[in-house]
Amino acid sequence: MKVKEIPENTLHRLVIYLKVLEDLEKKRIESISSEELARRCGVNSAQLRKDLTFVGHLGTKGVGYNVRSLKYSLKNFLGRSQEWNLVLGGLSPLGIFLLENKELQKEGFYFMAAFDHREENIAKIYNGVSVYSLDQISYVFKAIKVDIGVITAEENPEIYLEAFLNQGLKAILNLSKAPLFVKDTSVKIENFSFPLALTKLSYFLKDSDKG
Amino acid sequence: MKVKEIPENTLHRLVIYLKVLEDLEKKRIESISSEELARRCGVNSAQLRKDLTFVGHLGTKGVGYNVRSLKYSLKNFLGRSQEWNLVLGGLSPLGIFLLENKELQKEGFYFMAAFDHREENIAKIYNGVSVYSLDQISYVFKAIKVDIGVITAEENPEIYLEAFLNQGLKAILNLSKAPLFVKDTSVKIENFSFPLALTKLSYFLKDSDKG
DNA sequence: AAGTGTGAACTTTTTCACAGCT
DNA sequence: AGCTGTGAAAAAGTTCACACTT
The missing domain is CATH 1.10.10.10 (Winged helix-like DNA-binding domain superfamily/Winged helix DNA-binding domain)
Structure with a gap:
């Protein structure tokens, strides 16, 4: 059926x-x-x-x-009776905010690791979550079960997307400024950014001027 | 026409x-x-x-x-050739993050004031933006032009919505956990929260299990 | 030759309206 | 008597396919 x-x-x-x-x-x-x-x-x-x-x-x-x-x-x-493991891609201020914020844990979403491509960020720890180099990603993914990748990179978000997809991740929350897309329908990407959301409102305001 | x-x-x-x-x-x-x-x-x-x-x-x-x-x-x-003035409602960690973040300014969105209902937060300043008591809202709205209200309260977001609507605001970005709605079609609300976005992904993951 | 702009066809989504259960 | 669940109708959105312009 x-x-x-x-x-x-x-x-x-x-x-x-x-x-x-x-x-x-x-x-x-x-x-x-x-x-x-x-x-x-x-x-x-x-x-x-x-x-x-x-x-x-x-x-x-x-x-x-x-x-x-x-x-x-x-x-x-909706799959919210169970808990889900997250990894973070790109240690931006928003990324750090999410790691340090306890609200997502209360909802059953747990960050297990974070990745960054910049040497100076590696091995830092935020709220118990370690930052790894992107080179270490396959090692980390072997050690833990990962369900969802959260991309918060301010630049080149696509390198995190690619790395996550290479590891077989099927669900991505992309919070970078650039919307990301894949052809593969077995992968689901949710795109959100503050400027995008505000732009919808700015259209509305501009449009209601004309009325 | x-x-x-x-x-x-x-x-x-x-x-x-x-x-x-x-x-x-x-x-x-x-x-x-x-x-x-x-x-x-x-x-x-x-x-x-x-x-x-x-x-x-x-x-x-x-x-x-x-x-x-x-x-x-x-x-x-889309109304992005001009700049827009924002006010913040509810001084949560996310609210503070947004005030301190310079990215929105680069995109032409400027926080002009923040409001909170808790005494201990009043008169604090984040990145040059002052926090006012909700009681002072009509005074503040008289002094500055406000285009968009951004609600980041962790509790009772609806009190900020009501206060903003009373001041005649027509565009709201609601980042609190609770989605907000109004009947008045002259008001536009964009609802977003991290748990909501992640829930869409958790449905997707749960659903693809079954396949 | 190439690629837009757009009616027309098709598909999907929403709303209506009421049969049927409690 | 009241309110859900759902076919059928209506509305909205998407895709096709090609006339037309450069």
Whole structure:
């Protein structure tokens, strides 16, 4: 049986639903309708229900959704019931910020190693994470299981991408200024940078001037 | 004449085209075909050409695009020919990182003020940017022109959103963990957080296990 | 000859609307 | 009576394919 591929936008929304459900659970809300949950997620209720069909049948007709069980299903569906190991590529200020920040650990994402191509950074330790030379990458990848590569290099991010792909990594969060792409559909890259996000807003502001 | 609203995905791609063109210009590449530019941006060439129709007629038939002039048109179209003033909401480690980082200034985004609701942070200065109490917000907004609000609060991001909207801000970059939404379509919110981005990757990894 | 710009065809996504379960 | 789950309809987005310009 061929499982229908989940659309990118649906995935994006499912991730939001999960986060909003976690907050609802903290607020001790036990049950919610698609209408109300959709409102809190900025979407249409029919869309929310349709999105949830990818996860499975989870509501009770005439009643709504149990917050705790829907959260649990979504968390499981999105692969967030397990922990994931990260490596960092490129020791920029943002890279150091991420290594030192404890928030990702709380969410189950653990940096296991960092890589940099500049001699002066090698063997430094940030929050218990060692910085290795890119030359040592195959040695490091043999010693630990790595799931996700996070690229924070300010220059030549593509050298980290290439090194990660050579090691067989299939998931990359690219936080460098330059968006990165690969043809290989077995590899997933998420591109984000602050200037890119701000540019979408600057378009919006410029455009609303004209109105 | 009613100008057709630009789709969200098209906007996202246009922002990428601009960044890739800037890099091409740095590499002294003067001319490029839609085929080649599309390849570098991870899209189909017909889509790239269609996307560019929102910007205007910019290529030369039989030849391709002039990198410099296309970059210039896109930059202008996206509102990046001008500078924009930012304010920060919530003095988290990420907030401090952004204030201290010079990269955004290089791109034409300037933090003018920061706000925090915790007494102990008021009047601190980071990289020349002063931290104000939320109570002082209307005073600060009267003194300076503000274009974009950047929310980096680790808790209760919605209080900063509300304060910014009360001051008439129309563009928000929300970097807190909780996605934020508003009904008012004259307000644009970009939501991003590291855990959300990583969750998309964790779904991908979990899903490819099954294959 | 080469490669853009664009209607038309196709595909995907969203919304509607209601049958059916609790 | 109320709200989910889902086919069917509508809308939106993508790709094709070629006329047209340089």
